Amino acid sequence: MSRIFVAGLGAVSPAGWNVAALRAALDRGEPLPVQPLERPGGDKSLRTRLVPAPATRPGFLAHPRLRRTSPITHYTAAAALDAVAGLRALRAEKIRLGLVVCQQAGCVHYSCRFFDEVLKDPATASPLLFPETVYAAPASHVAALLEDVTLANTLVGDPASFLQGAALGIRWLEENTVDACLIIGVEETNWILADALWHLDRPAVITGGAGAICLSLDPALSIGVALETITDVHSYRASTSRTQAAQAMRKQLPASSTVELLCDGLSDSPRTDAAERAAWLDWTGPRLSPKRVLGEGLMAAAAWQCVAACDLVSAGRFPAANISLVGSNQQAIGARFRWSRPGISDLSPVTRAGNITP
Amino acid sequence: MLFPFPPTSAPPPRVVITGAGIVTALGLGWKPNAEGFRLGRPAFRPVSLFDVSRQRVKTAAEVDLPDALPPTGLSRRQLARLDRAGKMLLLAANEAWQQAGWKPVNDVPLVLGTTAGGMSLGEDYFRQAVQSPGRHRRQPTRAIHYQPQVQARMVLDALGFNGPITIISNACASGSNAIGHAWNLVRCGQAECALAGGYDALSLLVFAGFDALQALSPTICRPFDARRDGLALGEGAALVALETLEHAQRRNAPILGELIGYGTTIDRHHLTQPQPEGNAALTAMNLACDAARLGPKDVDYINAHGTGTVLNDSSEASAISRWAGPRAATLPVSSTKASIGHLLGAAGAVEAVICLMALREQWLPAQAAFETPDPACNFPIVRQPRDAQVKVALSNSFGFGGVNATLILRRWI
Numbered sequence: 001m002s003r004i005f006v007a008g009l010g011a012v013s014p015a016g017w018n019v020a021a022l023r024a025a026l027d028r029g030e031p032l033p034v035q036p037l038e039r040p041g042g043d044k045s046l047r048t049r050l051v052p053a054p055a056t057r058p059g060f061l062a063h064p065r066l067r068r069t070s071p072i073t074h075y076t077a078a079a080a081l082d083a084v085a086g087l088r089a090l091r092a093e094k095i096r097l098g099l100v101v102c103q104q105a106g107c108v109h110y111s112c113r114f115f116d117e118v119l120k121d122p123a124t125a126s127p128l129l130f131p132e133t134v135y136a137a138p139a140s141h142v143a144a145l146l147e148d149v150t151l152a153n154t155l156v157g158d159p160a161s162f163l164q165g166a167a168l169g170i171r172w173l174e175e176n177t178v179d180a181c182l183i184i185g186v187e188e189t190n191w192i193l194a195d196a197l198w199h200l201d202r203p204a205v206i207t208g209g210a211g212a213i214c215l216s217l218d219p220a221l222s223i224g225v226a227l228e229t230i231t232d233v234h235s236y237r238a239s240t241s242r243t244q245a246a247q248a249m250r251k252q253l254p255a256s257s258t259v260e261l262l263c264d265g266l267s268d269s270p271r272t273d274a275a276e277r278a279a280w281l282d283w284t285g286p287r288l289s290p291k292r293v294l295g296e297g298l299m300a301a302a303a304w305q306c307v308a309a310c311d312l313v314s315a316g317r318f319p320a321a322n323i324s325l326v327g328s329n330q331q332a333i334g335a336r337f338r339w340s341r342p343g344i345s346d347l348s349p350v351t352r353a354g355n356i357t358p
Numbered sequence: 359m360l361f362p363f364p365p366t367s368a369p370p371p372r373v374v375i376t377g378a379g380i381v382t383a384l385g386l387g388w389k390p391n392a393e394g395f396r397l398g399r400p401a402f403r404p405v406s407l408f409d410v411s412r413q414r415v416k417t418a419a420e421v422d423l424p425d426a427l428p429p430t431g432l433s434r435r436q437l438a439r440l441d442r443a444g445k446m447l448l449l450a451a452n453e454a455w456q457q458a459g460w461k462p463v464n465d466v467p468l469v470l471g472t473t474a475g476g477m478s479l480g481e482d483y484f485r486q487a488v489q490s491p492g493r494h495r496r497q498p499t500r501a502i503h504y505q506p507q508v509q510a511r512m513v514l515d516a517l518g519f520n521g522p523i524t525i526i527s528n529a530c531a532s533g534s535n536a537i538g539h540a541w542n543l544v545r546c547g548q549a550e551c552a553l554a555g556g557y558d559a560l561s562l563l564v565f566a567g568f569d570a571l572q573a574l575s576p577t578i579c580r581p582f583d584a585r586r587d588g589l590a591l592g593e594g595a596a597l598v599a600l601e602t603l604e605h606a607q608r609r610n611a612p613i614l615g616e617l618i619g620y621g622t623t624i625d626r627h628h629l630t631q632p633q634p635e636g637n638a639a640l641t642a643m644n645l646a647c648d649a650a651r652l653g654p655k656d657v658d659y660i661n662a663h664g665t666g667t668v669l670n671d672s673s674e675a676s677a678i679s680r681w682a683g684p685r686a687a688t689l690p691v692s693s694t695k696a697s698i699g700h701l702l703g704a705a706g707a708v709e710a711v712i713c714l715m716a717l718r719e720q721w722l723p724a725q726a727a728f729e730t731p732d733p734a735c736n737f738p739i740v741r742q743p744r745d746a747q748v749k750v751a752l753s754n755s756f757g758f759g760g761v762n763a764t765l766i767l768r769r770w771i
Contacts, residue, residue, distance in 0.1 A: 039491070041488070041491025104505070115481065115562075115563050119484075119485065119488075123412045125566055125567075127570040130566075131567075136528050136759035136761065140624075140759030144626040147626070149624060149626065152528075152760075153761070157524070166361070167360040170361055171542065171546070200501055232359055232522075233521075235511070236511065237514050237515055240520065329502060329511075331522070
């Protein structure tokens with residue numbers, strides 16, 4: 001059995017365009033400001049947490065492939081570049097990079113714009129927009145941007161699919177088809193996504209962004225974190241409720257610990273949270289719920305959970321972190337990351353982050 | 359556990375196909391499709407599903423769905439929520455499942471490729487949200503059932519099995535990638551059997567998109583023809599039941615064929631245009647051959663991606679010619695998209711089942727509408743129905759965004 005190391009992290013979120021901004025926002029623990037979202041027809045007010053404009057225009061936007069792209073590709077690119085920066089600094093030679101991009105809603109900006117044009121008059125709908133509506137567009141653009149991508153896949157599913165993406169990347173690593181693999185969870189948001197969420201989970205605040213983890217077999221590339229476990233996939237069915245699936249996932253992760261972190265997907269949305277809350281009733285240790293600060297980022301939120309947990313473990317603030325992904329309509333999957341530095345067997349002392357409960 | 363992976367035994371097990379389900383404009387199920395593909399019968403007609411009066415192109419290969427779906431474990435309420443894509447998916451899955459003779463069990467991965475999932479529901483959602491913003495009836499249901507993973511869950515409930523669902527959306531390579539991914543899961547010991555394939559239904563957004571790109575043929579779809587002028591769209595679904603040879607033999611299951619190779623790569627050249635020499639396509643074919651441990655001389659038929667666009671076919675022709683070398687001159691190639699159009703996320707899976715038909719029934723799928731050979735294509739196009747000895751068939755799928763996939767299937771005697 002191979003050991004899998006985390007070689008880099010990347011994040012774009014309502015907190016900003018890097019992992020440091022994500023970390024700072026989660027440490028503060030205050031929900032980020034909510035903005036109103038204009039909706040055609042305007043019969044109800046929609047809310048969102050916008051990703052702020054970057055302080056300076058990202059250099060990657062000058063790449064010819066990214067000129068006409070929508071925010072979902074920008075977020076994917078920024079998170080990817082963030083996550084491979086350390087890898088590229090350590091490895092002078094060319095590497096074979098795998099890329100797994102996971103989405104739930106996908107390219108909603110251009111899909112809505114294009115379909116709106118089609119409804120008005122299909123004869124004049126823009127041919128420039130349509131290719132950008134495809135789920136695979138961000139992976140394609142980012143593969144071109146990074147240049148060393150040799151294998152890419154786009155997975156669609158509920159947010160727990162992010163860990164399926166990680167398992168796929170690990171498979172590629174173990175088959176030696178890639179030297180490192182980027183797993184990216186990404187979403188962009190607009191009024192229609194906010195509208196859909198209003199129907200399904202009224203208290204939730206929709207947001208966009210991306211989270212990326214770079215995995216490698218090489219301990220020398222590690223940021224001090226190893227991926228220890230990804231649980232089974234616990235699918236929801238007519239005969240298996242979301243609550244039952246969440247509990248089955250929880251049983252495959254370690255017992256409650258006072259020093260390990262639980263990074264969950266709770267969002268202060270009672271109905272949506274119920275299954276996950278019930279599954280982790282026994283957990284009395286430290287707990288981090290990024291969605292409470294950042295909002296409902298769908299697949300991006302799942303990625304932020306992993307990125308935030310790995311960041312805290314890498315910084316020595318926890319010896320291990322458990323991830324709980326109880327997806328909206330497909331499955332529950334969990335994972336466990338732990339501190340791992342070559343030649344150092346244990347981690348102490350433990351310093352907790354500011355807003356982490358209890 | 360998804361990770362760590364279970365300990366593997368070397369070498370990987372052989373993976374066979376014991377069930378296949380197919381839905382295309384040629385019909386529902388193996389028999390009408392085999393008859394149609396053998397003859398190279400075209401199935402295009404004027405689009406009736408949505409208004410195309412303002413489009414350049416007005417035809418596609420539409421599926422005639424049955425009035426009632428076969429009895430499954432779905433409740434009346436669940437059945438009422440299936441859209442066109444979900445129905446085609448269910449029909450194909452049910453046929454594959456029944457043919458395989460599988461019983462309801464746990465831990466059967468379901469791996470699906472799609473580009474649009476329940477797009478028609480998404481379109482309905484958008485229309486109502488824009489045109490009647492104060493009306494919310496049916497919007498929550500549309501928002502949920504539009505998502506492909508929810509359609510996939512219907513398959514689990516319908517057939518009574520459980521297992522992880524994976525949705526791959528690599529544009530037009532999705533179906534092949536789904537089958538290839540499932541093949542890998544079985545080979546590496548993560549599952550003994552898996553149900554895999556692809557599905558996509560015609561939708562206004564996608565039709566208008568290809569029309570806006572002027573990628574649709576205003577005449578007829580003629581892959582590899584010197585006068586080709588674009589692709590035609592179709593819809594459908596295909597799924598295959600994969601299992602280890604040992605598992606199939608243990609239960610005395612009839613074996614339809616063996617999946618022996620899979621290769622996938624990414625072409626970073628352009629979002630919608632392949633690299634002109636087909637470098638990534640060539641790599642995908644070579645990787646699949648390496649996995650299958652065979653070379654061009656061993657392949658008896660290629661089901662080409664062959665969309666009928668100028669750029670795709672010239673790139674693929676270059677890749678096939680370079681890959682096959684001297685064998686190209688005698689290697690039969692056809693594109694069945696000339697009969698049923700481009701099925702996007704379903705294409706690779708449907709074409710894998712067509713290869714299976716050719717291997718089972720020993721004929722070569724004829725290509726409808728091929729008149730003027732393109733000098734760049736130095737391989738023979740199968741123009742007339744004919745019987746042939748087909749032991750190994752190769753299927754290519756190349757997607758928007760650049761993901762390429764090749765599957766290789768072998769006859770089972």
